[in-house]
Amino acid sequence: MIRVLIADDQSLVRGALAALLDLEPDITVVAQCGNGNEVLPLIQEHQVDVALVDIEMPGLNGLEVAAAIREAKSPCRCLIVTTFGRAGYVKTALHNGAQGFLLKDAPPEQLAEAVRQIRAGMRVIDPEMRDQVLLSADSPLTPREVDVAREALSGADTRAIAAALHMRPGTVRNHVSSIIAKTQASNRFEAARLARDHGWL
Structure with missing residues (x-):
């Protein structure tokens, strides 16, 4: 079973994502939270394989969570799931160690497949975002x-x-x-x- 954590500050969204993923025979949601500061402790406590993380949350935001997971050298892999389809966010997420980036309006089967691919060591980017990422400029800001x-x-x-x-x-x-x-x-x-x-x- 692929053990999943969902981090999103909207409880309805967390519940919906958990219900969708729990329908899959090989995926189980073992933890949920609404604050980015809670993610790392829950990953360690529940031996999470894949963390689904929103960008905008109290505490650490999703991009900071991805960096924290990487810096902790955790085997858990990070999938950003957000409404914010901005190429700069994708680049920052990948730079910070996330293995995937999906928009929340992706079809349910795409989300489940992304979890499987990321667990298997692959990288996943929402199809709607790929061209934007390739064509967008890197951030010029220090x-x-x-x-x-x-x-x-x-x-x-x-x-x-x-x-x-x-x-x-x-x-x-x-x-x-x-x-x-x-x-x-x-x-x-x-x-x-x-x-x-x-x-x-």
């Missing part, structure tokens, strides 16, 4: 610019960003200018939104 853009996306001003990231206001302004130039935006909020929509955050 890790620190990503941090600044995330704070800007929440509406924080320069002082608030500086305080949150333990930086000088002048340094924040330099990063903001760079982000605006790289996204060809007119202001910090538009730049942060464009970076998010490209899947760079």
Whole structure:
């Protein structure tokens, strides 16, 4: 049996995915959670083979969970299952150690087959995303610019960003200018939104 964990902050989605996968003769859902911080302990406790992880969750987001699983050298393999079909997210997910990326509107049989393929050591990318991934540009943002853009996306001003990231206001302004130039935006909020929509955050 393939032992699966489902991590999604929407309980209805978790329940639906679990019900679908439990219909499969070779797959069993052994754990569920709604917070990214709970994933690694549950993987270890339940000897999970494949973790199905949403991107946007409280605690660690799905992309961070994939990196945490890799860094822990866990034999568990990670499949991102999300509504956010952005090429940048796919690239980040794979870079962080995820073995697959599926959209939530994929047919049920495609989800089950993806779990089997990932357990067998293969990599799976949603067919709708493959061309986008091949044609999309890599993120031009540095890790620190990503941090600044995330704070800007929440509406924080320069002082608030500086305080949150333990930086000088002048340094924040330099990063903001760079982000605006790289996204060809007119202001910090538009730049942060464009970076998010490209899947760079």
